[in-house]
Amino acid sequence: MVKHIILWTLKSELSDTEKETIKAGIKEGLEGLVGKVPGLLDVKVQTAGRLCSSNADVMLDCTLESEEALKAYAVHPAHVEVANTKVRPFTALRSCLDFEI
Numbered sequence: 677m678v679k680h681i682i683l684w685t686l687k688s689e690l691s692d693t694e695k696e697t698i699k700a701g702i703k704e705g706l707e708g709l710v711g712k713v714p715g716l717l718d719v720k721v722q723t724a725g726r727l728c729s730s731n732a733d734v735m736l737d738c739t740l741e742s743e744e745a746l747k748a749y750a751v752h753p754a755h756v757e758v759a760n761t762k763v764r765p766f767t768a769l770r771s772c773l774d775f776e777i
Contacts, residue, residue: 677717677739677740677741677742677776677777678741678742678743678745678746678774678777679737679738679739679773679774679775679776680737680738680739680740680746680749680772680774681735681736681737681772681774682736682770682771682772683734683736683771684702684734684735684736684763684767684769684770685731685733685767685768685769685770686699686733686734686767686768687766687767687768688768690766695733698762698766699723699733699734700723701762702734702763703723703734705758705761705762705763706719706721706736706758706762706763707719707720707721709752709755709758712752712754713748713749713752713755714745714748715741715742715744715745715748715749716738716740716745716749717740717741718738719736719737719738719739720736720737721734721737722734722735722737732771743774746774
């Protein structure tokens with residue numbers, strides 16, 4: 677199995693209200709991919725409870741069946757749609773850590 681962890685920082689020009697709406701959309705969109713993307717076993721999006729010591733706004737924590745499933749997830753149309761409409765337009769920074777478990 678593979679873990680796929682992403683940290684995003686939202687664009688600084690967004691208002692706090694906009695950021696909350698965007699985070700909710702990211703969470704709904706990405707967590708909704710379970711059952712639609714083959715090999716995607718679990719998705720958790722952390723948007724609440726952020727401490728002031730944090731330097732990211734949103735965390736994605738995915739579990740996939742394999743590295744091949746991760747590669748397929750990256751280009752799956754449902755994932756690309758969420759990324760292009762709910763994530764990429766609103767994020768300034770992205771960090772990724774993929775590893776086997």
